[in-house]
Amino acid sequence: SRQDFIRNFSIIAHIDHGKSTLADRMIEMTGMLTQREMQSQVLDSMELEKERGITIKLKAVRLIYKAEDGNEYTFNLIDTPGHVDFNYEVSRSLAACEGAIVVVDASQGVEAQTLANVYLALDQDLELLPVLNKIDLPSARVDEVKQEIEDIIGLDTEGAPLISAKKGIGIDAVFEKIVEVIPPPRGDESKPLKALIFDSYYDAYKGVICYVRIEDGQVKPGDEIHMVNTQKTFEVVEVGVVTSAHMPLDKLRAGDVGYITASIKNVRDATVGDTITGAKIRTESPFAGYKKAMPMVYCGIYPGEGEEYTEVRDALEKLQVNDAALDFEAETSVALGFGFRCGFLGLLHMEIIQERLEREFDLNIVTTSPSVIYRVTTNAGQVLEIQNPSNLPNPSEIAKIEEPIVRAEIMTPTDYVGAIMDLCQNRRGTFIDMTYLEETRALIKYDLPLNEVIYDFFDALKSKTRGYASYDYELIGYRESDLVKLDILINSNVVDAFSIIVHESTAYAKGRRICEKLTDVIPRHQFAVPIQAAVAGKIIARETIRALRKDVLSKCYGGDITRKRKLLEKQKEGKKRMRMVGEVEVPQEAFLAVLKYD
Ligand code: GTP
Numbered sequence: 236s237r238q239d240f241i242r243n244f245s246i247i248a249h250i251d252h253g254k255s256t257l258a259d260r261m262i263e264m265t266g267m268l269t270q271r272e273m274q275s276q277v278l279d280s281m282e283l284e285k286e287r288g289i290t291i292k293l294k295a296v297r298l299i300y301k302a303e304d305g306n307e308y309t310f311n312l313i314d315t316p317g318h319v320d321f322n323y324e325v326s327r328s329l330a331a332c333e334g335a336i337v338v339v340d341a342s343q344g345v346e347a348q349t350l351a352n353v354y355l356a357l358d359q360d361l362e363l364l365p366v367l368n369k370i371d372l373p374s375a376r377v378d379e380v381k382q383e384i385e386d387i388i389g390l391d392t393e394g395a396p397l398i399s400a401k402k403g404i405g406i407d408a409v410f411e412k413i414v415e416v417i418p419p420p421r422g423d424e425s426k427p428l429k430a431l432i433f434d435s436y437y438d439a440y441k442g443v444i445c446y447v448r449i450e451d452g453q454v455k456p457g458d459e460i461h462m463v464n465t466q467k468t469f470e471v472v473e474v475g476v477v478t479s480a481h482m483p484l485d486k487l488r489a490g491d492v493g494y495i496t497a498s499i500k501n502v503r504d505a506t507v508g509d510t511i512t513g514a515k516i517r518t519e520s521p522f523a524g525y526k527k528a529m530p531m532v533y534c535g536i537y538p539g540e541g542e543e544y545t546e547v548r549d550a551l552e553k554l555q556v557n558d559a560a561l562d563f564e565a566e567t568s569v570a571l572g573f574g575f576r577c578g579f580l581g582l583l584h585m586e587i588i589q590e591r592l593e594r595e596f597d598l599n600i601v602t603t604s605p606s607v608i609y610r611v612t613t614n615a616g617q618v619l620e621i622q623n624p625s626n627l628p629n630p631s632e633i634a635k636i637e638e639p640i641v642r643a644e645i646m647t648p649t650d651y652v653g654a655i656m657d658l659c660q661n662r663r664g665t666f667i668d669m670t671y672l673e674e675t676r677a678l679i680k681y682d683l684p685l686n687e688v689i690y691d692f693f694d695a696l697k698s699k700t701r702g703y704a705s706y707d708y709e710l711i712g713y714r715e716s717d718l719v720k721l722d723i724l725i726n727s728n729v730v731d732a733f734s735i736i737v738h739e740s741t742a743y744a745k746g747r748r749i750c751e752k753l754t755d756v757i758p759r760h761q762f763a764v765p766i767q768a769a770v771a772g773k774i775i776a777r778e779t780i781r782a783l784r785k786d787v788l789s790k791c792y793g794g795d796i797t798r799k800r801k802l803l804e805k806q807k808e809g810k811k812r813m814r815m816v817g818e819v820e821v822p823q824e825a826f827l828a829v830l831k832y833d
Contacts, residue, residue: 238490239419243311243448244364245329247356248338249346249705253368257338257400257409258296258312264406265298265310294434295331295446295492297476302414310413311476311492313433315352320581322709323526324434326355327508330522331433331448331492334362334417336409337390341367341375341397345383345672347646347705353388364416365390366409371399387672420450422489428452428460429518430487430495430511435502437557441473443499444481447511448492451518455486459514460497463521467504468514469497502559528560530578531639531710532585532605532689533622535566535732536592537574539599539823540814544573550596551575554588561588566623570730570816571601576623579605582689601814603732603826607686610637610713625731627720630771636736637713639685642667645696647704649677654699662687663716663738682711686736721746723753724767724774728817732826746776756825759783764819 248254298310313332315325329335335356339345356363365384367377381392396412398405434446454460458471475483476493487493499505506528510521538547548565555561562578579585585605592598609621612634621627627636643664647655649671656666659681667680683692688708696704721742723733737745746768753766761783768776814821 237488238421240306241309241311241419241490242334242413242417243313243332243420243490243492244334244336244413244417245313245315245332245356246336246338247315247325247329247349247352248368249340249343249348249352252338252340252343252346252349253400254338257336257366257368257398257406258314260400260403260406261298261310261312261409262296264403264410265300295477295494297478297492300410300414303411304414308414310410313492320579320583322351322355323528323580324507325352326358326524327431328433329356329359329361330524331431332359332361333420334364334413336413337363337365337384337388338368338400339365339380339384340369341377341380342369342372344376344380344676345387345646347644347678347707350387350646350678351644351707362417363388363390364409364412365392365395366412367392367395367397368400370397371402371404383673420490422449423451424453424489426451426489427516427518428454428458428511428513429521430454431522432505432507432509432511434507435505435559437502438496441496443496443502443505445495445497445499445505445511446477446492447487447495449487449489450522451489452513453486453488454495454511460495460511461514461517462505463510463512463517464525464527465504465506465509467499469499469504472496472498501556503555506559528580530560530562530580530608531685532579532581532607533576534579534585534605535568535571535574535603535623536563536577536589537568537571537601537603537732537814539601542599546596547575547592547598547600550592550598551577553596554591558588560584568603568625568732570728570732571603571814574601578622601732601823601826604735605689606736607639607689609718609736611635612637621736624720624734624736627734627736630719635715636718637715638718638736640682640711640714641685641688641708642711643681643683643688643706643708645679645681645704645706646672647677647679647700649675651700651704652677652679655679655696655704658692658695658699659683662692663741683708684714684716684738685710719770721749722769723749724765724769725753725757725821726764726817726819727767729769730816730821732816742770743775746770750776750778753825754778754780756822758820758822760819762818 246254295311295313300308300310302308313328315328384390384392396405396408429451430447430449432445432447435443438444454474456471460471461468473483473496474487475481508525512518538544551563560580563575566576567573589602592600606624611619611621613632614634662683664681664683669677669679671677717739718736719739719742721735721737722729750766750768763782764780766778767774
């Protein structure tokens with residue numbers, strides 16, 4: 236049948252093992268795009284994404300491959316994001332496939348994300364095709380890494396393609412293996428429409444573009460479609476596939492991967508994981524596993540000096556049209572005035588949004604330190620979800636506080652096991668177990684409070700292991716903990732935007748460190764500025780920023796006007812990313828310094 240000549244697959248890999256390079260090479264070798272076109276398009280189309288060198292939004296491309304058996308095959312290559320913040324999207328894109336290529340760097344071997352992604356693929360019952368990449372490197376250890384793949388992942392590596400994605404070596408073998416190993420789709424065209432949305436984004440001209448895998452049935456322009464989970468109904472405007480651009484077709488059928496547009500105004504109405512079916516004749520078995528995007532990390536976003544609240548709101552609204560995971564609501568801070576509490580999938584997502592606000596919308600914003608969601612049970616038995624530390628009830632009203640816990644899996648050369656255990660122990664981790672994958676490599680499992688890993692755990696891990704360890708984590712639940720609110724006072728006033736929730740045992744050390752750090756980043760003033768840390772109203776640490784010795788302008792009285800103006804301008808520039816908090820100028824970096832360990 237028609238579907239015998241379709242292959243739907245993803246490429247999964249640990250970061251930097253060559254996923255994007257292989258995808259580009261496959262696109263190029265099937266003649267879909269010229270190299271120059273490729274540079275500006277396709278799998279890494281967002282500018283930010285390119286600069287960060289990671290793939291944050293997944294997409295699909297259709298390739299036509301003429302196989303050695305003489306048949307022409309349609310390959311739908313579905314790209315997956317490469318970061319744990321976007322794991323849900325990874326799982327949905329895998330759900331749209333029958334198989335996945337597992338790319339392993341032949342010099343690095345199997346890493347934590349290789350394994351995490353393999354688990355996600357196995358959850359979807361995908362056929363896995365191991366590929367060893369970077370065989371051109373002198374440090375490639377093909378036989379050892381093959382053995383690792385067999386031992387750790389349990390995949391047969393006999394006949395696994397040995398390739399260099401960069402140099403274009405062995406790519407044909409990958410194509411042939413896809414035909415041979417990955418099963419074709421087996422949908423039923425005569426059944427009611429059942430399509431999985433594995434990605435969606437907002438386009439200014441066409442409205443939301445839904446990337447879909449058609450499981451059963453068919454869909455064409457003019458059809459009425461229904462979103463099973465969001466319960467919205469739309470009329471299809473266009474369907475098609477992505478080759479070098481969007482290519483409209485007259486219909487999409489069972490087994491196909493392509494896109495649907497239907498004048499949808501907001502990605503919230505066509506969210507990743509939802510099932511599209513017919514408005515009149517509905518599927519009886521929508522896709523399982525739909526999850527609403529749930530923010531895990533919150534921070535305050537406030538207009539910076541000279542910036543308008545309404546401008547920030549308009550920008551956030553625009554971003555939200557294209558980002559179903561971005562959550563925000565108005566909040567007020569005593570220190571910072573009117574602003575927003577924003578929810579993100581994780582720290583990377585948060586940084587991306589901050590950068591887009593600054594770059595695309597040219598806004599000067601102040602962000603407060605990120606916080607996870609705490610679950611507070613009051614003495615009255617009420618359960619509150621606290622996203623903003625300054626909203627924590629009085630200690631006397633709290634029966635218990637619970638915090639989110641993640642299970643982290645860390646892969647490391649055995650030399651660093653001690654250092655990693657120290658690190659996890661310092662971050663209030665609970666050891667779960669350790670297994671030796673090989674003589675020289677171990678897999679360590681720890682349960683850690685999310686609030687101890689979100690900020691800089693990854694950096695700390697990398698620096699303690701000289702870059703050799705890799706890790707991945709998933710949320711496993713909530714756990715009761717002795718947590719307190721640490722307040723920071725500047726010039727004797729509590730600055731609510733600085734409040735954080737910390738473990739009781741670390742409050743003193745953290746309070747002291749924050750005071751020291753703030754002394755470094757807050758500039759001197761005409762007067763001495765006391766910086767204090769307090770828990771439940773009790774001061775536990777104190778530093779003082781000494782007063783400026785001389786007014787910067789006092790040098791130039793006597794009237795050198797140009798010099799005076801230059802100095803003023805210089806001061807203004809330095810102020811750009813400052814906020815006045817009471818009488819004190821506080822630079823943006825101070826708000827983030829709060830969570831940094833050293
Ligand atoms: P993310 O998109 O960040 O997840 O990474 P990725 O897995 O897509 O890796 P990417 O394709 O960006 O490659 C990472 C680095 O490895 C780049 O500098 C590539 O040029 C390089 N690279 C990829 N394939 C090969 C190869 O076959 N040989 C060599 N020597 N380098 C390669």
